[in-house]
Amino acid sequence: MTNKPRTRVGLIGYGTAGKDVVEAILANQAGDTRLVSVLVRDAGKYTGISLEGCQITDSEEAFFTSRPDVVVETAGHDAVIHYAEKSLVNGSDFMVVSVGAFCDQALHDRVLESASRHGRRVLVPSAAIAGLDRIAAAAQGPLERVTLTTRKPVKAWRGTFAEEVVDLDTVTQPTVIFEGNARESSRVFPESVNVSAALSLAGVGFEATEVRVLVDPTIDKNVHEVSAKGLFGEVRIEVQNTPSPNNPKTGYIVAMSVARALRNLTAPLVIG
Numbered sequence: 012m013t014n015k016p017r018t019r020v021g022l023i024g025y026g027t028a029g030k031d032v033v034e035a036i037l038a039n040q041a042g043d044t045r046l047v048s049v050l051v052r053d054a055g056k057y058t059g060i061s062l063e064g065c066q067i068t069d070s071e072e073a074f075f076t077s078r079p080d081v082v083v084e085t086a087g088h089d090a091v092i093h094y095a096e097k098s099l100v101n102g103s104d105f106m107v108v109s110v111g112a113f114c115d116q117a118l119h120d121r122v123l124e125s126a127s128r129h130g131r132r133v134l135v136p137s138a139a140i141a142g143l144d145r146i147a148a149a150a151q152g153p154l155e156r157v158t159l160t161t162r163k164p165v166k167a168w169r170g171t172f173a174e175e176v177v178d179l180d181t182v183t184q185p186t187v188i189f190e191g192n193a194r195e196s197s198r199v200f201p202e203s204v205n206v207s208a209a210l211s212l213a214g215v216g217f218e219a220t221e222v223r224v225l226v227d228p229t230i231d232k233n234v235h236e237v238s239a240k241g242l243f244g245e246v247r248i249e250v251q252n253t254p255s256p257n258n259p260k261t262g263y264i265v266a267m268s269v270a271r272a273l274r275n276l277t278a279p280l281v282i283g
């Protein structure tokens with residue numbers, strides 16, 4: 012043990028992934044971190060909950076006054092739009108899962124400029140996808156092609172753009188609901204295809220990353236297939252994420268990945 016103070020974590024969004032991140036931090040599974048503040052929309056809903064001295068607040072001012080070293084976002088694209096720059100200006104790193112928000116190039120540029128100016132960092136955990144380390148390393152050289160195919164069961168698509176394309180009550184076959192680039196997939200599916208944005212940032216960017224999205228009534232996992240080809244060789248990765256019972260769009264692995272990324276901030280050994 013060192014005498015270094017624990018890394019102070021502020022969390023935005025106490026939903027499916029957020030609650031699991033809190034649990035991991037409180038169970039000491041996220042390295043040498045201390046949860047100092049959780050920003051929610053309506054703190055009145057959480058009056059009975061005690062998080063070991065950490066405040067649950069709906070006041071932006073109270074949240075930033077808690078001086079987090081790192082702000083973790085598990086809330087959605089709007090929260091990235093509202094809080095990414097504020098976090099960086101306030102002296103925090105910004106760990107983002109709703110990374111699809113960066114399909115807005117102006118936002119992306121402003122946030123990264125802000126990070127540079129304030130000597131902070133934007134951190135993108137792998138979350139629901141895998142192989143970002145490999146794609147990012149491969150992008151050091153020429154990359155010919157990066158593709159993503161995302162399939163999820165019917166229940167993961169309720170309340171999304173998919174409902175405009177396919178009848179979710181009657182679909183029986185795997186059905187393509189989107190084909191295009193990652194800029195568009197991130198915009199069209201803000202709550203369900205953030206992985207395409209993470210892949211873009213690691214590899215060939217939002218325009219060149221090719222994306223297919225399917226409603227697949229034959230599966231019970233959220234499946235992401237990545238393939239890339241370039242000077243480095245080729246890689247093909249398939250992940251099958253167990254959907255969270257609270258939000259079938261989101262896999263358990265998302266919070267696990269955030270916890271690991273937090274642990275990496277203070278660990279003597281960093282893998283990947």
Ligand SMILES: NC(=O)C1=CN([C@@H]2O[C@H](COP(=O)(O)OP(=O)(O)OC[C@H]3O[C@@H](n4cnc5c(N)ncnc54)[C@H](O)[C@@H]3O)[C@@H](O)[C@H]2O)C=CC1
Pocket residue numbers: 023024025026027028029050051052085086087088089090093108109110137138139140201202203205206209257258260261262265
């Ligand atoms: N990068 C990736 O691989 C993945 C990214 N995601 C992203 O993570 C987000 C969160 O996922 P879940 O936890 O499953 O969603 P969820 O809907 O279960 O939880 C989101 C929570 O954030 C809260 N929230 C929304 N805006 C807020 C704000 N401005 N301030 C404070 N709280 C706010 C909501 O009230 C809700 O409690 C998704 O919307 C998606 O954008 C999800 C899965 C994978």
Ligand SMILES: O=C([O-])CC(=O)C(=O)O
Pocket residue numbers: 139201202203204205206207233234252260261262265
């Ligand atoms: O959890 C997943 O499988 C992926 C997801 O929702 C996203 O990329 O936004």
